[in-house]
Amino acid sequence: MPNLAPVHAGLLRETVPGERRVVLTPEDVGSLLTRLTISFERGCGTAAGYEDEAYIAAGAQPANRETIARDCNLLVSIRKPLDVRGFAGSPTLIFLGSPLDASEPVTRSLLLDLARLEGIADAGSMDVATRQATICGYAAVLEGARKLGIGHPMLVMDGSQARPVKMAALGAGAAAMQAIATAKRLGALTYLFGFTDDERERAELLGAKFVTMDPALRHSRAFTGDALIAASRKQLAGQLREMQLIVSSTGSAAGTAPILIDDASLPLLTTGTVIIDLEAAAGGNCAMTKPDEIVARNGIRILGTTTLASIDAQQSSRLFSEGVRRLLERVTTPDGRLRIDGRDLLTRHLIGERFVGESAAS
Missing domain, CATH: 3.40.50.720 (NAD(P)-binding Rossmann-like Domain)
Structure with missing residues (x-):
């Protein structure tokens, strides 16, 4: 033009x-x-x-x-x-x-x-989507800790004993990795549910335990077909029982997030579990998610906030602004x-x- x-x-x-x-x-x-x-x-x-x-x-x-x-x-x-x-x-x-x-x-x-x-090689600071996702992963864990009623370190008092929170990340992008890193620093036991060797390597570098999903379901970002989605839900339902904090950020190239925690899976989770659904804007990874609302079902709370990056608005804006400035200088x-x-x-x-x-x- x-x-x-x-x-x-x-x-x-x-x-x-x-x-x-x-x-x-x-x-x-x-x-x-x-x-x-x-x-x-x-x-x-x-x-x-x-x-x-x-x-x-x-x-x-x-x-x-x-x-x-x-x-x-x-x-x-x-x-x-x-x-x-x-x-x-x-x-x-x-x-x-x-x-x-x-x-x-x-x-x-x-x-x-x-x-x-997002994720484009050589974009550098112009990839503001990845930078803001990293901020969301960090903020999600802090918000989850507040909802659980705990602070630093992430410990739950059980009678006379203190035990670490178990935190699970669903997804393998910047938000999930930052959520793992943040929760780990706060004392949680961290888990990443994934499919590929690359995801395993990144999770283990952060000190998280990698939970391998069924090798037949290795295309974690595709999620095509009802059978694939159903199989993922069934496997996750059993694996997530012991988690107190779940940060979910599994997107889809199609734009609509896959449902990984459905109505049948929710009652299997531990009472008091908090789910931070970072895919709320795309429909959510949890069937009950509603954008910018907190939904409570069976003692489980599902947070669908779409403005987590605004919690520390000054820092988020500074990183966003740097990317936009460099973009404007380029175009x-x-x-x-x-x-x-x-x-x-x-x-x-x-x-x-x-x-x-x-x-x-x-």
């Missing part, structure tokens, strides 16, 4: 309930102003500890949402804006996509979804024009297939 006019970026205030992060910090705004004009919506960083005065001092221009929607040709936010059709023209949008996003409206806007960079020229190169592999991942041919021809 042809290069656009000089970029005027708009920094939006988040509107999703519970979302306290901000997409760019004043420090990174200051770095970008050598090549871009940036306006910010008043109050965009307040919940993350960044006041309007800091953005003004960095050189950004305060504006209301209506002015940003009218004047800016590039919009950045943590979550995808809910009111895309309210923006003038066809602005480029940079955001971290979520299964909770509304269906994409008919628009000529260029959508740069940061979720598409803009030194004189501040948008440069989308469809021949660049990382850019192809970022924009998807919709604009690749057009941008490569520019």
Whole structure:
């Protein structure tokens, strides 16, 4: 696609309930102003500890949402804006996509979804999805400890004896590995339920016990077919009986998370068990999960929070902002024009297939 006019970026205030992060910090705004004009919506960083005065001092221009929607040709936010059709023209949008996003409206806007960079080699700090997942894994264990009524170390008092909590991770991504590392440091006995030798190696490096699932079910990220899902549930139901804390983060390429703990499995868990379902936005790994709610069944509590990364909003925002800054430096020229190169592999991942041919021809 042809290069656009000089970029005027708009920094939006988040509107999703519970979302306290901000997409760019004043420090990174200051770095970008050598090549871009940036306006910010008043109050965009307040919940993350960044006041309007800091953005003004960095050189950004305060504006209301209506002015940003009218004047800016590039919009950045943590979550995808809910009111895309309210923006003038066809602005480029940079955001971290979520299964909770509304269906994409008919628009000529260029959508740069940061979720598409997750796990991509050479993305570095631009892979904000992996960085935020790591934060969620850490926060999940701390939240689980609070719900269990324990602190540091993760011990449960049983009469006159103190015994460590047993924590299980379902999944093998950044969130699961960080959850294991955090729980281990807090004194828990940690377990990873997985399929591959690579997962075993990573779990054991963190000091977790690796529980091998049926070798016939080795495609842990595929979960295709009712028989495969049912077999996984049956095996897990028996293995999870002794766990007090379960952090679940098993996704699917199809977008909808596989149900690993169903209605029949739940009563088999120990009373008092806490499940932190990090796939709540994608439907959940537990059949009872509801986004941003706590569901209690048979003495089991299932947390479906989708804003765990906002618990430490300042640190999360700093890491997010670094990735967005580096991305903007990659897709803009030194004189501040948008440069989308469809021949660049990382850019192809970022924009998807919709604009690749057009941008490569520019």
